[in-house]
Amino acid sequence: MQIQISIQSSWLRSYYFARAIFSIAWVAAAILFSGQPRSAAFLLVIYPAWDAFANLVDARVNGGLKANPSQALNAIVSMMATLAVIVAVSNSTYAVLAVFGVWAIFSGLLQLNTGVRRWRDYGAQWAMILSGGQSALAGGFMISRSLGIVAPTILDIAPYAGFGAFYFLLSAIWLVVAAYRKAEA
Numbered sequence: 001m002q003i004q005i006s007i008q009s010s011w012l013r014s015y016y017f018a019r020a021i022f023s024i025a026w027v028a029a030a031i032l033f034s035g036q037p038r039s040a041a042f043l044l045v046i047y048p049a050w051d052a053f054a055n056l057v058d059a060r061v062n063g064g065l066k067a068n069p070s071q072a073l074n075a076i077v078s079m080m081a082t083l084a085v086i087v088a089v090s091n092s093t094y095a096v097l098a099v100f101g102v103w104a105i106f107s108g109l110l111q112l113n114t115g116v117r118r119w120r121d122y123g124a125q126w127a128m129i130l131s132g133g134q135s136a137l138a139g140g141f142m143i144s145r146s147l148g149i150v151a152p153t154i155l156d157i158a159p160y161a162g163f164g165a166f167y168f169l170l171s172a173i174w175l176v177v178a179a180y181r182k183a184e185a
Contacts, residue, residue, distance in 0.1 A: 009122050009175060011061050015054070016172035022050055023165030030158045040154040041089045044096055045082060047161065048103055052078035070117065074110040077103065097152040101142030104160060108135025127174060131167035138163070 026047060033039035055075040059068035066072075081103035088095035112132025115125040138160050145152060 012122060013172050013175045015058050016168045019054060020165045020169035020172060023161045027158050027162045030154045034153055034155050044089055044154060045085050048078045048081040048085060070110045070113040074107055077106045093152045094146045097142050097156055098146035100157050101139040101146060104139030104142060105136045108132045108139060127167045127171040134163060
């Protein structure tokens with residue numbers, strides 16, 4: 001049992017680092033290509049698609065979709081968001097921001113659930129719990145902005161991805177430190 005937890009904890013560290021790196025690269029690309037509608041549209045579509053893929057892979061590594069219902073549902077929600085963004089991106093930036101807002105609420109609550117569930121086995125999930133809660137709150141903020149007068153851009157979503165990168169990086173580092181402390185004990 002201890003070896004299994006150690007292997008999965010190692011996976012979780014790598015997974016969190018990969019999620020952080022993707023989000024950092026996405027934010028950089030969003031800033032760089034914010035004035036180019038086609039590139040920005042591509043970035044807006046791949047962000048929830050990546051989340052769906054990442055949740056599927058992580059759930060499979062950690063016992064499968066049946067053992068990880070919050071991640072299985074998160075993958076479905078993220079794929080639905082991807083499809084909704086594809087439709088919204090050609091219609092309205094307001095609609096895109098609203099889709100991201102709804103997605104942020106649902107995926108945040110599901111991430112919070114996953115963090116709470118994992119706390120018992122891996123510890124160091126407080127950052128993922130905070131991230132999930134903050135994601136849900138950010139979703140409400142994005143929805144309110146989508147109802148505003150000023151036309152939203154990809155730069156309205158970049159801070160959300162930036163905070164995600166921060167929390168994933170923090171979680172990865174926390175797990176590295178915890179493993180080091182455990183090895184030294």
